[in-house]
Amino acid sequence: MEVVNAIGRRKAAVARVYLKEGDGKIIINNKDLTTYFPSGILQYVVKQPLNKLGLAEKFDIKATLDGGGYKGQAEALRLAIARALVKVDADNKPALKSEGFMTRDPREVERKKPGRPKARKRFQFSKR
Numbered sequence: 001m002e003v004v005n006a007i008g009r010r011k012a013a014v015a016r017v018y019l020k021e022g023d024g025k026i027i028i029n030n031k032d033l034t035t036y037f038p039s040g041i042l043q044y045v046v047k048q049p050l051n052k053l054g055l056a057e058k059f060d061i062k063a064t065l066d067g068g069g070y071k072g073q074a075e076a077l078r079l080a081i082a083r084a085l086v087k088v089d090a091d092n093k094p095a096l097k098s099e100g101f102m103t104r105d106p107r108e109v110e111r112k113k114p115g116r117p118k119a120r121k122r123f124q125f126s127k128r
Contacts, residue, residue, distance in 0.1 A: 001020065001021045001088075002020075003018050003019065003020045004018070004019045004020070004084050004087045004088055005017060005018050005019070005084065006019070006080045006081075006083035006084035006087060007080055007083070008075075008076040008077060008078065008079030008080030008081070008082075008083060008104075009076050009079070009104060010068065010072045010073075010075040010076040010079065010104070010105055011068050011069070011072035011076075011105075011107070011108060011109070012067045012068040012072060012108075012109075013065065013066070013067050013068025013069070013072035013073040013075075013076040014065070014066050014067055014068075014076060015063055015064070015065050015073065015076040015077040015079070015080040016063065016064045016080065017061060017062075017063045017077065017080040017081055017083075017084050018061070018062045018063070019059050019060075019061055019081070019084040019085070019087075019088065020059065020060050021058065021059060021060070022058075022059055022060025023057060023060065024056055024057040024058070024059070024060070025060045025061070026046065026047075026060075026061045026063070027060075027061070027062045027063070028063045028064075028065055028077070029063075029064060029065055033046065036065075037070065037074060039070075042070060042071070042074040045074045045075060045078055046074055046077050046078055046081070048078055048099070048101060049078060049081050049082040049085055049096055049099075049101045050081065050085075052095060052096065052099055052101070053085065053092055053095060053096070055085070059088075061081060061084075063077055063080065065077060075105065078101060079101065079102075079103075079104060082096045082101040082102055083102070086102070
């Protein structure tokens with residue numbers, strides 16, 4: 001099997017994934033998954049598509065992550081892995097889609113407006 005690549009985005013984070021047959025190693029920016037994401041919850045988020053299909057020990061994943069925070073990066077990586085698994089076998093798509101792993105979360109941070117402290121917050125109104 002050749003190397004399959006895919007891209008995933010979430011908030012300001014971008015994940016590029018290279019998937020090939022192997023024994024389940026996940027390398028992110030030349031670091032191991034447990035080193036890059038010390039939180040068990042984020043490790044779980046990254047592995048969700050693999051665990052759903054029962055392919056956690058079948059593929060090696062090499063990923064490059066850029067931008068955003070750690071949660072956005074983990075969710076971008078989840079989307080990229082799901083897209084790569086669909087490229088490998090199109091029969092995987094319904095199972096991943098039903099769990100919501102194939103949907104790009106479009107929510108972004110709203111920009112700050114001039115004359116306000118934040119995007120929607122206003123300064124306290126004073127009648128007198």
